[in-house]
Amino acid sequence: MQLTGNMFAQLAAELGHEISTLPDFPAEIRAPQGTLGGVSGFQVELGSDVYTPGDKADVIVAMNAAALKVCTLGSHFNHPQAHFDDEFALYHRHAIVIVDTDALTDKDLEKALYHTDNPFTELGIPESVQIVPVPLTSLTKEALKDSGMDNKAVLKCRNMFALGLIYWLFDEPMEKAIHLLEEKFKKKPALIAPNTKVIVDGYNYGQNLALNTTQIRLEELDAANKQPGRYTSIAGNKATAWGLIAAAQKAGKHLFLGSYPITPATDILHELAARKDMNVMAIQAEDEIAGVCTAIGAAFAGDLACTTTSGPGLSLKSEAIGLAVMAELPLVIVDVQRGGPSTGLPTKTEQTDLMQALYGRNGECPAVVIAASSSANCFDFAYMACKIALENMTPVILLTDTYLANGTGLWRVPTLEELPAIHPQSVPEELKGHFNPALRDERGVRYWAFPGMEGYEHRNIGLERDAEKGTISTNPENHEHMVLARKHKIEQIANSIPELKVIKSQISNHKSKMSETLLVGWGSTEGHLHAAANALGCDLAQFNYICPLPRNTREVLSQYKRIVVCELNTGQFATYLRAQFPELPIEQYNEIKGQPFAVERIVNHVKK
Amino acid sequence: MEASQFKSDQYVRFCPGCGDHAICMALQKAMAQIGIPTHQVAVISGIGCSSRMPHYLNTYGFNTIHGRGGAIATGVKTSHPEITVWQMSGDGDCLAIGGNHFIHEIRRNVDLNVCMFNNRIYGLTKGQYSPTSPKGFVSKSSPFGTVERPFVPAQLVLGAGGTFFARTLDVDMPTTVDCLVAAQQHKGCSIVECLVNCVIFNNGTHAWIADREQRAEHSIILKHGEKMIFGKDRDKGLAVEIDPVTFVPKIIVVPSDDPRVLTHDATQPDPTLHRLLGLMGQDRIVNVNAEVDNELPIALGVIRSVEADTYDQAVNRQITEVREKAKTKSFDELTATLDTFLL
Numbered sequence A: 001m002q003l004t005g006n007m008f009a010q011l012a013a014e015l016g017h018e019i020s021t022l023p024d025f026p027a028e029i030r031a032p033q034g035t036l037g038g039v040s041g042f043q044v045e046l047g048s049d050v051y052t053p054g055d056k057a058d059v060i061v062a063m064n065a066a067a068l069k070v071c072t073l074g075s076h077f078n079h080p081q082a083h084f085d086d087e088f089a090l091y092h093r094h095a096i097v098i099v100d101t102d103a104l105t106d107k108d109l110e111k112a113l114y115h116t117d118n119p120f121t122e123l124g125i126p127e128s129v130q131i132v133p134v135p136l137t138s139l140t141k142e143a144l145k146d147s148g149m150d151n152k153a154v155l156k157c158r159n160m161f162a163l164g165l166i167y168w169l170f171d172e173p174m175e176k177a178i179h180l181l182e183e184k185f186k187k188k189p190a191l192i193a194p195n196t197k198v199i200v201d202g203y204n205y206g207q208n209l210a211l212n213t214t215q216i217r218l219e220e221l222d223a224a225n226k227q228p229g230r231y232t233s234i235a236g237n238k239a240t241a242w243g244l245i246a247a248a249q250k251a252g253k254h255l256f257l258g259s260y261p262i263t264p265a266t267d268i269l270h271e272l273a274a275r276k277d278m279n280v281m282a283i284q285a286e287d288e289i290a291g292v293c294t295a296i297g298a299a300f301a302g303d304l305a306c307t308t309t310s311g312p313g314l315s316l317k318s319e320a321i322g323l324a325v326m327a328e329l330p331l332v333i334v335d336v337q338r339g340g341p342s343t344g345l346p347t348k349t350e351q352t353d354l355m356q357a358l359y360g361r362n363g364e365c366p367a368v369v370i371a372a373s374s375s376a377n378c379f380d381f382a383y384m385a386c387k388i389a390l391e392n393m394t395p396v397i398l399l400t401d402t403y404l405a406n407g408t409g410l411w412r413v414p415t416l417e418e419l420p421a422i423h424p425q426s427v428p429e430e431l432k433g434h435f436n437p438a439l440r441d442e443r444g445v446r447y448w449a450f451p452g453m454e455g456y457e458h459r460n461i462g463l464e465r466d467a468e469k470g471t472i473s474t475n476p477e478n479h480e481h482m483v484l485a486r487k488h489k490i491e492q493i494a495n496s497i498p499e500l501k502v503i504k505s506q507i508s509n510h511k512s513k514m515s516e517t518l519l520v521g522w523g524s525t526e527g528h529l530h531a532a533a534n535a536l537g538c539d540l541a542q543f544n545y546i547c548p549l550p551r552n553t554r555e556v557l558s559q560y561k562r563i564v565v566c567e568l569n570t571g572q573f574a575t576y577l578r579a580q581f582p583e584l585p586i587e588q589y590n591e592i593k594g595q596p597f598a599v600e601r602i603v604n605h606v607k608k
Numbered sequence B: 001m002e003a004s005q006f007k008s009d010q011y012v013r014f015c016p017g018c019g020d021h022a023i024c025m026a027l028q029k030a031m032a033q034i035g036i037p038t039h040q041v042a043v044i045s046g047i048g049c050s051s052r053m054p055h056y057l058n059t060y061g062f063n064t065i066h067g068r069g070g071a072i073a074t075g076v077k078t079s080h081p082e083i084t085v086w087q088m089s090g091d092g093d094c095l096a097i098g099g100n101h102f103i104h105e106i107r108r109n110v111d112l113n114v115c116m117f118n119n120r121i122y123g124l125t126k127g128q129y130s131p132t133s134p135k136g137f138v139s140k141s142s143p144f145g146t147v148e149r150p151f152v153p154a155q156l157v158l159g160a161g162g163t164f165f166a167r168t169l170d171v172d173m174p175t176t177v178d179c180l181v182a183a184q185q186h187k188g189c190s191i192v193e194c195l196v197n198c199v200i201f202n203n204g205t206h207a208w209i210a211d212r213e214q215r216a217e218h219s220i221i222l223k224h225g226e227k228m229i230f231g232k233d234r235d236k237g238l239a240v241e242i243d244p245v246t247f248v249p250k251i252i253v254v255p256s257d258d259p260r261v262l263t264h265d266a267t268q269p270d271p272t273l274h275r276l277l278g279l280m281g282q283d284r285i286v287n288v289n290a291e292v293d294n295e296l297p298i299a300l301g302v303i304r305s306v307e308a309d310t311y312d313q314a315v316n317r318q319i320t321e322v323r324e325k326a327k328t329k330s331f332d333e334l335t336a337t338l339d340t341f342l343l
Helices: A002-014 A065-076 A106-111 A119-123 A136-143 A151-156 A158-169 A174-184 A189-208 A236-251 A266-274 A288-300 A311-327 A354-359 A378-392 A402-406 A476-496 A523-536 A553-557 A572-580 A599-607 B019-034 B050-056 B069-079 B091-097 B099-108 B153-159 B173-185 B212-218 B272-279 B311-325 B331-336
Strands: A018-024 A041-047 A057-062 A091-100 A130-134 A230-235 A255-259 A280-284 A304-309 A331-337 A368-371 A395-401 A408-412 A459-461 A517-522 A539-543 A545-547 A562-567 A586-590 B041-045 B060-063 B084-090 B113-118 B164-169 B190-195 B219-222 B236-242 B249-255 B298-305
Touching: A002 A018, A002 A041, A002 A158, A002 A174, A002 A230, A002 A408, A018 A402, A041 A065, A057 A065, A057 A158, A065 A091, A065 A106, A065 A119, A091 A158, A136 A151, A136 A158, A136 A189, A151 A158, A158 A174, A158 A189, A174 A189, A230 A236, A236 A255, A236 A266, A236 A304, A236 A331, A236 A378, A236 A395, A236 A402, A236 A408, A236 B331, A255 A266, A255 A288, A255 B069, A266 A280, A280 A288, A280 B069, A280 B311, A288 A304, A288 A311, A288 A331, A288 B069, A288 B099, A304 A311, A304 A378, A311 A331, A311 A354, A311 A395, A311 A459, A331 A378, A331 A402, A354 A368, A354 A395, A354 A545, A354 A572, A368 A378, A378 A395, A378 A476, A395 A402, A395 A523, A402 A523, A517 A523, A517 A572, A517 A599, A523 A539, A523 A562, A523 A599, A553 A572, A562 A572, A562 A599, A572 A586, A586 A599, B019 B050, B019 B113, B019 B173, B019 B190, B041 B050, B041 B069, B050 B060, B050 B084, B050 B113, B069 B084, B069 B091, B069 B099, B069 B311, B084 B091, B091 B099, B091 B113, B091 B153, B099 B153, B113 B173, B153 B164, B153 B190, B153 B272, B164 B173, B164 B272, B173 B190, B173 B298, B212 B219, B236 B272, B249 B272, B272 B298
Parallel strands: A057 A091, A091 A130, A255 A280, A255 A304, A304 A331, A331 A395, A368 A395, A459 B060, A517 A539, A517 A562, A562 A586, B041 B060, B041 B084, B084 B113, B113 B190, B164 B190, B219 B298
Antiparallel strands: A018 A041, A018 A408, A230 A408, A368 A545, B164 B298, B236 B249
16 A cells, blocks of 8 residues: 555656655554554645645545545544544545445455444445445456466555556546556566556546546646756655765765664665665664764764664664764764654654753753754755764754655755755864864864874763863863853854744734734644644744754744644643743644644644 | 884873783784874773773774773774774673674674773772673672673674684783784784783782783693693693593693694684683683682683674675666766656
8 A cells, every 4th residue: 555655646746746645554564454453544645735645535545444444433443333523534525435345345344343234334424425436356356367467466456456546536647657667666577567457457447437426637736836946756764865865975975874773764774775876884783872883983983974763762872972972073863753652653653752852861962953844855954964963063863753754745856066065074284293182163163083184193082071182081160161162062053054934824914813823843744834824824933953943033933922832742842942932922732643733633723 | 113102191090000001001012013003093992991991092092982882993994994993891891781782793793803801890880790700709789799600701702703812811911912913913803802900899800820820830822823732841732522422522631742732723714612712711700619620721812813704894895896886876866867857
């Protein structure tokens, strides 16, 4: 299902539509098929002005009885008496629901815990919903009857029949679709012909049998609002990996990744391990700690060094990140947040690592924290994380999350030339022969010399160092001085990051209360908050730079009478803002369901 | 080069009488003898008395966090194989908190020179038992004696697939320098177990061989290609005896003129004999109260030194090979391969 969803989204993007996707799958690799817990879904919104994967679907493809139930009842699927409910259903009252009727046998219904033999009545699906029954399984078998494939292989092609049907429903050109399929199956050429046949048959089924429904025409992307250039679809994790690659090449540094597999960050490791052509050294370490420590070793030796992980891994790396703060080495730590604490919800999304990123280390241990806010801009913020780290000799924690990492969005492909310059910290020639690791430039950033450079031999430490000599020091005044020097170094970065820009409401209603209301978010909620702000007619401030905050933060926020900070946690960013701006009227709206926001719920809350 | 070139301007703060002083001097001598310039050398350490070593060596140095020196050294060497990388660690840093990194640097055969200072005690935290303290050892954290079996580092290193293992003693400067030089010359993960005395918390832990009177009888210095002969009068030799029933091989002491006396081959790929040599005399450290076979000497010198592909070389070679064949080598070439549409 994930492959089918991705192919549909990618095709739409390549045809010039905006896309936003939300894969949602169980943590188990092969969850029992046909059961409610085993339902794997893929949600996509396409067209123009797309900010989110959407609250409620216009079209549902339910491949079996369990999927039909989960889509209809939403998070209430486990309640034995639950019926279709506008609040919980994953589709709206006028949606098209395509169902594989071959997967509604008594056995299927039993596995999905139905009590009767009529799932549609039992679920209370309103009559306004347009149900399109299609015997997907038998049609696929029919399509492949001469292929010589065994039954198991044939059944695997069932998704492609549905995809063909969807292509017809959305009126997508088949040539491009087949080209995309050929690309996807490049490494398994034997599968190209049968899958092509099934897709085409699915498409023709829609066309010839004239399904009792009308085709949907997608709105073309609004080119006037977009920067000219080449566009494609990209998943957040891949965008992150490519941002790191671009930064290394721009900075003239080797890219080193030390990482350990962890959901949902592992795809970054996969991508970078595959990019040896880009001169990337990606090490799969023996554990999370070794992941960050090998990276610290590479940074000590002069590389652009990164480690990628999720919340539990960030916990394990804390002590080593403290070392990089103390030793003042550039280091990029990518935390693809997932539901926590502990093992939590490994495949679900949350913004609950913010406090950990800001404060989760021993001692006074400031590091830069930034967050990407769309799958595509994971590229930009991975790039900026590297730029800030290399120019300021500091660890930078980049926060993304499951939603951004696995989701895809429309990405404008930049050239290396148009990306901002990166000037890694270096060391002045005149310090040769009397270098030490405490020496700083006028910004308060220490100089960077590394093994191989003659005349700059020095000893770096995780112990406190003397502010002048760079050697071990336990002097009380020196320690306080150094704590403040490290703090100042992070604060001065606010001088080189962009100022906070408010996304102004398009509805100009000066009398409305909403003109005095500001929605505030950070990271991956940008799309949902943008859509909510549009619906409400209020302004939005979405933060990507969290520590340090943009210089004009107080100035911007103090212009509003009501500030609603919306986050997928219990209020971590709201707490952070209140601590810095106690005079501001900060409210909060939070959801911690392991899912992105629903725009409608934000709107309803803010209206109240 | 001169040993003084490798001496930093820092006052050496090991306790007076600590065995680490001797290893520090031996390191400076060995580095001078090897002759790699100071700026091409990086010395990485974790936490502990021995991990202070980088401060006293005029090379690049990094005194990091407890147990992680191995992982950080792996990062330095793999990203920059042209740099000579040393790791300074102790029995606690290396075998307890850093155990995972230790076995994996050995398994991967990262080209590091690892000095593992074994004083069988936690000194810097003021006297707790370590993973090499004998069973029954009384310390501040084991007032009634430890109940756990210690590691024999040689066995652990060989078990992890180690390509180089040497053992040396703080009071034997020539052997220490030889072992350190050999460790650097060996391409791969070279572990040098430095038996050092902790004069404050575990004084005399290695007295059985450190004591000048007894050393010749209780230890043997193994040299590649030379007969395994020891004793004050060099009258004893080592031979292997195989039990006719169990086929278990065992090292025995025979007169030095016995034709069965073994000739040391450190380069033998099969680790069986190296393991037996490494285990000689170790039963006395496994159990403080055990009846020990005093006859077998503790082996010093290079016990094992075999050639194998190193991790750092293999990683870099793979990148080079991929890049030679690659059609895309830069970011712009990479993005040119994407399916895109124009706006």
